[in-house]
Amino acid sequence: MKYKHVKGLQLQKPNNLKVSNAKILELLENKEVELNNKEVAEFESLGVQVKPLNEKPKIKKVKKEE
Amino acid sequence: MAKVYGKSQYSIGIKRKAIDNSSIFLKSDAATDTAYQLLPVINVSAPVLNLIESGEIRSNNAGMIETNLDQFRSKKGAFVTLDFELPAEREGIVRLLSNVLQDHTQTGSGPYVHTIQATSGSPLTRPDFDALDSADSTTDGIPSVFDIALYGPAANQDKLITSAVLQNLTMNFDMTDGRLLLSGSFYSGFVNSGFKVGQNLTGGSSAATLMHTDPTEIESYFNTKTLDIAGSATNAVITGVSFTFENNLARVGRDENGDAENYAFGVPSVNITGEISLMYDDNFHDGAANVVQDFLNGTPATLILQQGDGTVGTAGEMNITAEIYSTAVNYDLNADTGAIITIPFKVIQPTASGAVSGTAFKFEYADNKSYTSW
Numbered sequence: 001m002k003y004k005h006v007k008g009l010q011l012q013k014p015n016n017l018k019v020s021n022a023k024i025l026e027l028l029e030n031k032e033v034e035l036n037n038k039e040v041a042e043f044e045s046l047g048v049q050v051k052p053l054n055e056k057p058k059i060k061k062v063k064k065e066e
Numbered sequence: 067m068a069k070v071y072g073k074s075q076y077s078i079g080i081k082r083k084a085i086d087n088s089s090i091f092l093k094s095d096a097a098t099d100t101a102y103q104l105l106p107v108i109n110v111s112a113p114v115l116n117l118i119e120s121g122e123i124r125s126n127n128a129g130m131i132e133t134n135l136d137q138f139r140s141k142k143g144a145f146v147t148l149d150f151e152l153p154a155e156r157e158g159i160v161r162l163l164s165n166v167l168q169d170h171t172q173t174g175s176g177p178y179v180h181t182i183q184a185t186s187g188s189p190l191t192r193p194d195f196d197a198l199d200s201a202d203s204t205t206d207g208i209p210s211v212f213d214i215a216l217y218g219p220a221a222n223q224d225k226l227i228t229s230a231v232l233q234n235l236t237m238n239f240d241m242t243d244g245r246l247l248l249s250g251s252f253y254s255g256f257v258n259s260g261f262k263v264g265q266n267l268t269g270g271s272s273a274a275t276l277m278h279t280d281p282t283e284i285e286s287y288f289n290t291k292t293l294d295i296a297g298s299a300t301n302a303v304i305t306g307v308s309f310t311f312e313n314n315l316a317r318v319g320r321d322e323n324g325d326a327e328n329y330a331f332g333v334p335s336v337n338i339t340g341e342i343s344l345m346y347d348d349n350f351h352d353g354a355a356n357v358v359q360d361f362l363n364g365t366p367a368t369l370i371l372q373q374g375d376g377t378v379g380t381a382g383e384m385n386i387t388a389e390i391y392s393t394a395v396n397y398d399l400n401a402d403t404g405a406i407i408t409i410p411f412k413v414i415q416p417t418a419s420g421a422v423s424g425t426a427f428k429f430e431y432a433d434n435k436s437y438t439s440w
Binding site for chain 2: 007008011012013015016045046047048049
């Protein structure tokens with residue numbers, strides 16, 4: 001799922017995080033970043049707030065009747 | 067040839083004094099088998115023993131030089147101090163600040179939000195150092211007393227200090243270094259029986275550990291930094307700020323070993339002083355109703371320093387609020403970075419209609435370390 005940064009990431013030392021530097025930079029630039037559950041859990045343990053972006057509703061494909 | 071040792075071969079570990087109902091709090095020896103947590107000390111000092119010394123020339127001495135028989139020296143009644151300087155790390159700062167002010171409350175479950183404060187609603191109180199209490203029932207880690215291990219460069223050269231409390235601590239947000247630097251001195255009134263040399267702590271059952279294996283240094287910057295001008299919080303460009311906490315800790319009494327029977331804390335007072343340097347600019351200048359005139363009039367000002375957005379909850383967020391009273395105002399008009407106003411100050415408790423009201427000093431910080439693991 002994609003997330004956006006809300007607050008607190010700039011106070012963390014990137015070297016100490018398991019989240020990649022590239023993702024950290026993108027989050028700090030207010031970009032939407034794909035994070036897995038472990039990465040979200042690491043942020044939660046530090047109180048870093050990220051907000052999930054609503055996934056687009058999947059459009060059901062209707063099978064054409066033959 | 068003998069070895070030449072470097073300062074990095076010495077290390078200092080602290081551990082909250084273990085309290086149990088079977089021993090008297092202050093008098094029990096420092097543990098030899100506990101996992102001391104190493105301070106990230108950058109300037110190591112040896113403990114300073116302040117022994118009782120006296121003696122004078124006696125009669126029956128035809129010469130004019132004192133003899134060895136004239137001398138008196140005793141560890142009974144003595145105290146030991148240990149100076150240190152270290153960069154503040156996220157996992158250690160609260161432990162040290164709460165120790166010197168003997169105040170601490172904690173909320174949250176990780177991150178933990180620590181508050182150390184002297185306010186009208188929550189004033190500093192003198193701790194009961196010799197309470198016979200269990201660690202679990204000591205709320206929020208106060209009273210806070212440390213055992214200290216000094217690791218020497220070789221086996222059987224370690225030292226132990228028991229029941230030490232910080233006597234003073236300086237927090238210096240050093241803009242040149244870039245980090246918050248802490249310096250201070252521990253004090254123990256247990257020299258005769260409590261100060262031990264020739265220990266072999268590395269051979270104990272628990273090796274010393276780092277306070278944190280991935281330390282995060284506290285940096286010297288603030289998202290919010292305001293000082294009151296005529297009662298209005300005004301943004302300042304700060305080039306340096308420091309706080310010094312002094313609690314006037316002193317040993318009281320002499321037991322059968324000549325050791326302290328208790329510690330006096332904050333007698334007659336706890337003093338918080340400091341110094342702030344800020345840019346002489348459109349906000350802070352010599353105008354008629356500006357910062358200098360305020361201080362000349364004896365008007366205190368509220369200093370607010372914040373790392374983060376002001377709502378402390380994320381690890382690393384910090385709020386400092388202090389009511390400061392200028393003890394002088396100096397200018398450095400020739401500073402490399404422009405004209406700088408330096409204000410030495412002391413922290414005071416504000417009042418309203420003669421009664422204490424508001425915040426003298428408040429420090430809030432979030433980290434991932436509960437006081438139970440100090």
